[in-house]
Amino acid sequence: MIDISKIPSPCFVLEERLLRRNLEILDSVQKRTGAHIICALKGFSMFSTFPLVRQYLHGCTSSSLYEARLAFEEFGQEVHAYAPAYTEKEFDEIMMYVNHISFNSLSQYERFKDKLAQNKAKTGKKISAGLRINPEYSEVETDLYNPCVAGSRFGLTFDKIGENLPEGIEGLHFHTLCEQGSDTLERTLIHVEEKFGHLLHQAKWLNMGGGHHITRKNYDIELLVKLLNRIKEKYNVQIILEPGEAVGWQTGYLVGSVQDIIDSRGIDVAILDVSFTAHMPDCLEMPYKPKIWNSENATINSKNEGKHVYRFGGSTCLAGDFIGMGDYAFENELKINDKIVFDDMIHYTMVKTSTFNGVPHPSIGIWKESNEFELVREIGYEMFKNKLS
Ligand SMILES: Cc1ncc(COP(=O)(O)O)c(C=O)c1O
Structure with missing residues (x-):
């Protein structure tokens, strides 16, 4: 105590035993579903704890060059990135750190896809590219945290992609939850599948973003496990979850x-x-x-x-x-x-x-x-x- x-x-003081408790809960989901859970640095980036976190989670997700670098330097393993827009100035360095990258728009992908190919030819490292999608369904009530508000700048709506994934795109990414339960995820998946199901059959991975309050008391883990296993089997995709808050929650x-x-x-x-x-x-x-x-x-x-x-x-x-x-x-x-x-x-507060x-x-x-x-x-x-x- x-x-x-x-x-x-x-x-700011973190209790190590509370962090381990969260990590064990997250790991139980990984073990039962094969999903990869990675830590969203925007929500939890206390890197002095990464030797412990690394024992459980597969890597980190970053929302900027600096977070990607921190993930690479301090965590290792999988480094993912998603940002509303990457800049020409930063992109070469970002590629040094990440192995998965999600683009917010087709124009961003078009702008940088040749760089990804050149990087592969030069370094041999393949960076798996994905697109952020916007299922236009979110139950987040505070607009400040709702990525699906009308006029949102986040992700492609289904009409913008069409029947096939653009060449070179291997994954899809959505983030529409905030401090929510697996029941919200279940309702969200109805919209994701309805609008993007045909593309999921073509994808290698599906990143379901953050906002999953998995380590909260009374979170329905059984339902989460059922949903993840169903999606994995139906579409044959690697599932990725990238919570930040659930890692640092009440630690x-x-x-x-x-x-x-x-x-x-x-x-x-x-x-x-x-x-x-x-x-x-x-x-x-x-x-x-x-x-x-x-x-x-x-x-x-x-x-x-x-x-x-x-x-x-x-x-x-x-x-x-x-x-x-x-x-x-x-x-x-x-x-x-x-x-x-x-x-x-410890989550968000300390970062902001x-x-x-x-x-x-x-x-x-x-x-x-x-x-x-x-x-x-x-x-x-x-x-x-x-x-x-
Ligand atoms: C794209 C993306 N992924 C992951 C997260 C982490 O969400 P949370 O800390 O609520 O789990 C966020 C939070 O805003 C996000 O925008």
Whole structure:
């Protein structure tokens, strides 16, 4: 069990045993279906854990040159890529790292297909090319995360491809889920098969993207296994899943601490050494209210009798750097330097941080399975300065 008193503040800390638990669940799906599960770096890219992740997953997927390079350098094995558009400037280097690449449009494929052939002739390495398809069906309710909204820039609709896969295309890729269950996948596959079934018979692989919440409690793994086996057998394709969130789901925390407590017209505001906008931007973007250890929800309607209610304010001077969706109630009064533990902050949150306002970036650490804390990285002034001019 993690001992928070041993964690410096501020710090992102991952619990190794929780990551292994997720990886074992993902691996059980691989073993029962033959699917390859790869880690989407955009959601989970804590590469100090890759020696562990590599024991279970087949590789990584990247959405840019830098992620592809990170996958190649730190993970190895399969490196996949998908980006809304590749640039001429980057493409040669991307080819050094990847072995699967998905294109968002036919024009992008046309632009780079000769390079793929030249690269094969020069290096002997074959990069398997695919197309992202858009089945025009998604149950994601927040438009910000819905790749199938009208006017979406993601993927080819069925009318754009026709009866046959373009020469040289070996795979299809769709990504339409976000934190969803296998029941959503089942309904999505109806649309994928209806619109693209004829092309699936011609493909070697089908990448079903991310958004599969496989490691969440109550996720229906049996249904997922049934669906994957059915598709694999019907179309004779290698199935690939590329979750990010399901890898890092509930594997760790952002630990901050109270630096001041002020009264703002009757509201107790605790100011922290972490920031919502700089260190937990999803809380403001989505928006959502993160769980804080040892606290309960305090809203206008909740009573929280006998409890101490606080609003948490971040360390930047952005007026909205606080969780606007209600406050938190604690059994005991908070004191300066008390640790505040934000739950489930390892996927996306950690990847999306910034140094806005020059606020110090949280350190990064691992609570090992041996019950020791390993401080992996302290991030100082240099990182802040180096991205400015
Ligand atoms: C193309 C693609 N693949 C995979 C993922 C990972 O999704 P998740 O982290 O929700 O599993 C995303 C997320 O946006 C994506 O856009």
